[in-house]
Amino acid sequence: MDLRIFTEPQQGASYDTLLKVAKATEDLGFDAFFRSDHYLRMGNVDGLPGPTDxxxxxxxxxxxxxxxxxxxxxxxxxxxxxxxxxxxxxQVDQMSGGRVELGLGAGWFEEEHKAYGIPFPKEKFARLEEQLAIVTGLWATEVGKEFSYDGTHYQLEKSPALPKPAQGKVPVLIGGHGATRTPRLAAQYADEFNMPFASLEDSERQFGRVRAAAEAAGRKGEDLVYSNALVACVGKNDTEVARRAATIGREVDELKANGLAGSPAEVVDKLGRYAAIGASRAYLQILDLDDLDHVELISAQVQSQLS
Known part of the structure; x- marks a missing residue:
């Protein structure tokens, strides 16, 4: 199973902090560094020094x-x-030499839109469907040809459809719990389907829906990568687990029930159960970005047992 580090910078992180985590992610052998896309803190944190784009x-x-x-x-x-x-x-794909992936969702956190003057339309899902068609359509248009789109929410006329990603096709991630529309969109546009913060039972059910939707759309169910995003709280012993849980304002029992918490052996066992239902990738949500020892422990005693 591939392990990826997933951060929530709106909770309080500068670019320099994110750079340290990304470099640790690379040095410690993880597959990828991902981040959320939010402009406002959530919960009882100060969010300092403020959001990063x-x-x-x-x-x-x-x-x-x-x-x-x-x-x-x-x-x-x-x-x-x-x-x-x-x-x-x-452009970012070009800057990275072809290492970028796009997770695209409808947007949901109304308060951050109000805080920064961003419109929060009612018909978000319909807009998302058009956005996916446009973004993927622009990238797929041959150089020298034009792309046009006449939708309800967006219209493009004779776009040169430039620039092109370095890797040709940027992998697209779609995720969520929706029973009907989300699997349909994943079947049409996604290279990967991600199930965020979900139980084994809910993940297995949703993976099945996406596979069925893919087959109905003329794809093979296994054409998609299936993944989970789960909060991580790993420790060498119970004391260390409890300390890390307290730092992020969570309870150990709740984390063990809903995330990847406990000793490395416990986390490896739970990841194995996600793998058994079809997940081949896990995004480990790291909430204390100053605790690089946590990331190192996961690399040394969790990731090493999954490769």
Missing amino acids: AWITLAGLARETKRIRLGTLMTAGTFRLPGVLAIQVA
Whole structure:
């Protein structure tokens, strides 16, 4: 199973902090560094020094890392126009030498839109569907040809559809718990389907829906990568686990039930159960970005047992 480090910078992280985590991610052998796309803190944290933009962050990291994949879980469709997003992602992909992946979602956190003056439309899912069509359509258009799109929410006329990503096709991630529309969109556009913060039972059910939707769309169910995003809280002993849980304001029992918490052996066992239902990749949500010993422990005693 591939392990990827997943961060939530809106909770409080500077670019320099994210750079340290990304470099540790690369040095310790993890597959990728991903980040959320939010502009407002959540919960009882001060969020200092303030938000960082996802794609500006990834542009910087693209020039300061060499191997790891870079991406978002998930870019909010409400934050960017699809044509502009296609340009941004393609440029960061070029800057990284072809290591970028785009997780794209509808956007959901209304308070951050109010806080920064971003429109929060009611018809977010319909807009997301058009955004996926436009972004992937722009990238797929042959050089020298034009791309046009006449949708309900977006219209493009005679776009040169430039620039192109370095890797040709940027992998697209779609995720979520929706029973009908989400699997359909994943079947049509996704290279990977991600199930965020879900139980084994819910993940297995949703993976099945996505496989069925893919087959109905003329694809093989196994054409997609299936993954989970889960909070990580690993310790060498119970005391260390409890300390790390307290630092992020969570209870150990709750983390063990809903995330990847406990000793390395416990976490390896739980990851094995996710693998048994079809997940081949896990995004480990690291909430204390100053605790690089935590990342090192996961590399040495969890990742080493999965390769």
